[in-house]
Amino acid sequence: MAYRETQRVRRRKAATREQLLRAAEARVRAGGFAALQIQTVAADAGLGVGTVYRYFRNRDSLAAEVFQRATEREVAALVKALAVPGSAITRLHHGLSVFARRALRAPRLARALIADPVSPEVEAQRLHYRRDYACHFRTLLEQGMESGSLPPQPAELSANALVGAVAESLAGPVAEHENESEAVDAVCRFCLRAVGAGAEIPAADAAPSLEINHEG
Amino acid sequence: MAYRETQRVRRRKAATREQLLRAAEARVRAGGFAALQIQTVAADAGLGVGTVYRYFRNRDSLAAEVFQRATEREVAALVKALAVPGSAITRLHHGLSVFARRALRAPRLARALIADPVSPEVEAQRLHYRRDYACHFRTLLEQGMESGSLPPQPAELSANALVGAVAESLAGPVAEHENESEAVDAVCRFCLRAVGAGAEIPAADAAPSLEINHEG
DNA sequence: ACAAGAAGTGAATCACGATTCACACCTTGT
DNA sequence: ACAAGGTGTGAATCGTGATTCACTTCTTGT
Known part of the structure; x- marks a missing residue:
């Protein structure tokens, strides 16, 4: 030897x-x-x-690993954002804000994670990720409904709709924005109204300075 | 000769x-x-x-024509739905309802039109279509804002968010629904709340029996 | 029935990436 | 310095569809 x-x-x-x-x-x-x-x-x-x-092993494995890493980073960022203290609505707002900002900063990546067709292997992961992602929003929505601060609604569907609304308006192929913060803010309002928290929308600067690590 | x-x-x-x-x-x-x-x-x-x-001429031309036809059919359906008499909100509801139902019935097609990567040629058309599509919603939102029945909001962004919300929740890869009508209904509510028309949501059967031609 | 001008066809060819592999070049323990 | 066991490499090979084209089969006007 x-x-x-x-x-x-x-x-x-x-x-x-x-x-x-x-x-x-x-x-x-x-x-x-x-x-x-x-x-x-x-x-x-x-x-x-x-x-x-x-x-x-092959291209698909590489793709799968890239997907997984990016995915886990996104979910982690969301979880961290949701971990903030406060009401369900406040936390939802933080989560949306972080999600929105990240989508806005890396639109192509966001679209890739959400919709790009790759291998079946990745497709399976995507499902997992999406479920996971939506699950966090869903939990929050359910909390809000229980506490009576949100009207009854199918949480699963609302959660998916939130993801779609943010992704499409900020990372979609037609997205154009003069001002990033304004756009993020507008989508957050849209989303909060959508789930029925329109009245309690926090001041515009309630969740402004969350550091975002895009790489780490 | x-x-x-x-x-x-x-x-x-x-x-x-x-x-x-x-x-x-x-x-x-x-x-x-x-x-x-x-x-x-x-x-x-x-x-x-x-x-x-x-x-x-080639595959791309064929793809482009398939895209264009499907696209025009969708836009036409939307325009027809929006042409119904009534307030901006009522019309918006009709439009959303039709859009939602069509997406639900042909999810793969909906996703293909909204996100499938094809040739640059098709990508250009897609932009056109999306703008066109969003434009109709936008006009309605602007009317609603003028008349005071909708709160101020960036119409362009809201329109895109609506498209995303519907497409993602009904045609997305994670979409599962026991009951079609319920799902359509839920998304409509979500969307109406989102644009600030939550209070005026029409009765559940306000726009139920719109004939949909999927082929024609 | 015939010639001109198309339309229909599918085997052969291309194009474009992914994947392989024989070989060159390191690293390590003796 | 040497042998063993990797690691790095890129030209050659595959695989998958798109695209071509020489040839066959209509259609039509005379």
Whole structure:
């Protein structure tokens, strides 16, 4: 025996893998999953095509991992935003605000996560993600309904509609906005009214300065 | 000179073209634009592959025409629905109801029109369509705001959000519904509340029996 | 029935990415 | 320095559809 993987190598490999994933996500961010091409990603990462296959079984696996990472980051951001103290409505507002801002900042990515057709593998993950995502909103809506601050409504459907409204108006193909904050604000109002919390809409600056880490 | 296109031939050609378009749309209806393959369409129409190219320059042209037809049909349905007499809110409700029902009945098609990535050519049309579509809602929202029955809001953004909410909740990948009418109804309520017409929501059966021609 | 002018056809060809793989180049323990 | 066991590479190969085109089969006016 003369070779055994050492710490140093393990780190380098991890770094390379990371670099590939970053390059891949950058492409998806810019052009959706259609832009996730092995040649391109390899080139971006300064590596050979074959190398990519040392790290990922195939394109779909790479896509799936990019999807999962981005997805988990989004869900985490939402959960964090919802964890704020306050009434169901206040928390919903925070959540929407964060979701909206992220969608606005990375529209292509948002659309990719929500709708880009990829492999069946990714499609399954997408379902998971969507359910998860909607689930958080749904829980909040249910809380609001129980406490009487929201009118009765099918929570599941409302949650999905919220996601659609935000995604479409801010990240859709027709989205144009002079002022980011105004747009985010407008969508939040729209959404709050939609779930029946129109009257209790907090002041415009109730959830303004939430730091957003797009990368971390 | 010994051959001149006659009425009979012209008709047959038109019929063939029509048949190809129908077959193509059927595929899109079932599996989005990814399912629009020349081989498949030709087979469905009972024709040879080459024949398709006698009628359409290439796949993109065919896709574009399928898109345009479906699109125009949708817009026409919306316009017709909005043409009903009554207040801005009533008309909006009718429009939403029709839009929702159509999306629910042909979810894959709805998604294809709204989000499926195709050629740049189609992408341009999509923009047109979306603008057109949103425009009708927008006009109505503006009327409502002028007359004071709707609160001030950025009409363009609200219109897009409405489209997103309906499409996502009824035609999205996570859409599941026991009862069609209930779902349509719930989305309509959601939307009306969203634009600020929550109080004036008409009785549940205010716009129930609008005939929908899915084909014509 | 014949010639001109199309329309119909599908096997062959292209195009475009994904995927493979034989080979070059490191890393490590002796 | 050497052998073992990787890792990195990119030209060659595959796979999947779109597209072409030489050829067959109508249609029509004479």
